[in-house]
Amino acid sequence: MKKDLICIACPLGCRLTARWLNESAIEITGNRCPRGEEYGREEVVEPKRVVTATVRLKSGFLKRLPVTTKRPVPKDKIAALLNRLYTIELSAPVIRGEVVLDMADDGVQVLSSRTVKK
Amino acid sequence: MNTAEFDTLVIGGGASGMAAALSAAEEGWKVVIVEREEFLGGILHQCIHNGFGLHYFKEELTGPEYAERFSDMVESSKITVYLNMTIMDIMKEGDGLTVYGLSMDPGMVRFKVRAVVFANGCRERNRGNIGIPGTRPSGVFTAGLAQRLVNLEGFVPGKECVIVGSGDIGLIMARRMSWIGANVKAVVEIQPNPAGLTRNIVQCLNDFDIPLYLSHVVGKIKGKERVEGVEVIPLENGIQQPEKMFSLECDTLLLAVGLVPDNELARKIGVELNQETGGPVVDSRLMTAIEGVFACGNLLHVHDLVDFVTEESSRCGKFVSEFLIGKRPEKQYRTNPGKNVKYIVPNYYEGARENVFYMRTLIVKNNAILSVKVKGTEIYRKKLRHIQPSEMIQFSLKEEDFKLIKDKGVMEVSIE
Incomplete structure (x- = not known):
């Protein structure tokens, strides 16, 4: 299973792909920095927003x-x-x-x- | 009529005016801020969303929080503040300037000052500016007005809403309207690319499944008393395709179609305006062609981040201070936008000190090169990871950069 995302950690807007390697292991690609990886993981596990x-x-x-x-x-x-x-x-x-x-x-x-x- | 004497009068008590006033007052000058609203902070108070202050405070604040950090500083300074006061007129008189302000209390005040800072921001472009045909029902708002109604006055402008313009204000309002329970039917954008930040497309549209129609225009507003719907027309190669028109039912249309510097007063005193920015033409020290009249913030050119407004305006306050002690710049030369550059501010540079520039590009590109040339000789080059028209670019030239120039003259800034 995979999911395409756009990173919102900064204005660059990298296009990320999240791939489930198994139940719990998720691989993030397309990010250009560590914050992108963190965002991608959180976005598919439990997306959060400031309200x-x-x-x-x-x-x-x-x-x-x-x-x-x-x-x-x-x-x-x-x-x-x-x-x-x-x-x-x-x-x-x-x-x-x-x-x-x-x-x-x-x-x-x-x-x-x-x-x-x- | 009351008369009051100050070294500097700052028009506008928003982010720009407060920063300029604080920075001039820090140098010991007697400063007055004249603000039209009943509180300092300007437009920041209706921008209740977060995302402010990342550059300046290195933390993420809401608009009101950002405003209050500065209004606290103003309150604990020696700056005099007139609230609920509108500037009626400004004129050169003798060595200085005379400015007339009007309020309910204390009435008309004549300010005798040596310098004036225009920091009174922008107005929104409205239906008249973009010429949408159709009837004239209620329910058509500029996005900033709707934002004010919702966030400050506590009114809900409508329940079924279409937004024109995908700049950040339009996107932020799409989310805000959704969060107060309205149904946002669509955002309609004339350009082929979204005008706002990608993160706002994700957070404000995608999160709510709001469709974004790129290369589309609202061709007509329908409804007698109240808006009943709009006709949306696709563009192909910039040409309207009326046979592909479709209708959206709605009771509210929000127009987020750009900002223009509020330059009526500046024009009145004879300040020359820049065609591209709509703001005054300023020299390397942010002074207009009228001696002692300065400009900064969104009145000078529309910024996308308040942090940059603060930076520019603080610098303006220091330039005012230098002016007041009688320092005058060396010979200055024009700065001109070159290839792929929409505008560059300030419009002049001087070679003997650090110069900070703000500019906008016309193109979307990754790994672009910014190049600064004086009479054909490149004196500065910078790699930019990502550029787009909606994101302002900042760079500065140090004193040593100018040493490369043998023959000073017009500077051209281009992007490839």
């Missing part, structure tokens, strides 16, 4: 607070994460880097990416 969104904010200044996941999140968990985020309402003050949602079971933490004082 950024906004949540409702009670503030005299701003209606939506921008937030970001602390680390890349497995792709199949993104929909549930967004649904959770869209139910949240926060109140100012909020500081940048503050944890606004902690889904410990999934290992997902969402942080505020902006400071809103009032």
